Amino acid sequence: MSTPNISQKSIIEAFQYRHATKEFDGTKKLSENDINFILQTANLSPSSFGFEPWHFIVVQDKELRELLKPVTWGASLKLDTASHFILGLSMKAPMTKWDSDYIMSMMKDVKQFPEDVIEVYSKFYREFQERDFNLDSDKKLFDWASKQTYxxxxxxxxxxxxxxxxSCPIEGFHEEKVNKLLSEKI
Ligand SMILES: Cc1cc2nc3c(=O)[nH]c(=O)nc-3n(C[C@H](O)[C@H](O)[C@H](O)COP(=O)(O)O)c2cc1C
Structure with a gap:
């Protein structure tokens, strides 16, 4: 992997360029390549032990966007105009608990660790959750997954x-109502 060579000036310019866009130009559409590029940067982001406790859903369906509007006060103008609308979902407990099926499958199927490595990795992960970070409630586990998603x-x-x-980050929504809507529609 070659060392990136983007100038600090260019990076700062990008940070200066980024702003919470309140309303988008609805005539502009991202290409397939653009949206895949953006999603790839999520995919390449760090996560604790590499377990990626998130899902990202691109909402292009007009009907679902309409249904989201009344429960997402911070997004109403964006839902009408944004080329792409990405939902960041964090995994709930017990999915991220050290002995969950998801964690086991990540080690076995995705990372393809051999049995002995799974044993050691699981032990570390368990100690981290129980001893180091005291993730002893569903809420704590969810908040920890949310931090990683951010x-x-x-x-x-x-x-x-x-x-x-x-782009624009959006937290202006009613969590319970959005969760209900998404569980019915997705
Ligand atoms: C966690 C988070 C949630 C936010 N939620 C909303 C939102 O619901 N609607 C919105 O228009 N902007 C939202 N913003 C954007 C902020 O208002 C904006 O980032 C801040 O005012 C600074 O402006 P700038 O990003 O243009 O520098 C959110 C930003 C963050 C980090």
């Missing part, structure tokens, strides 16, 4: 800015 979200916005693409 790293990927931040990276996507920075990458977009580096490529001259506007």
């Amino acid at each position: 790293i990927a979200l931040g990276n996507m916005m920075t990458a977009a800015a580096l490529n001259g693409i506007d």
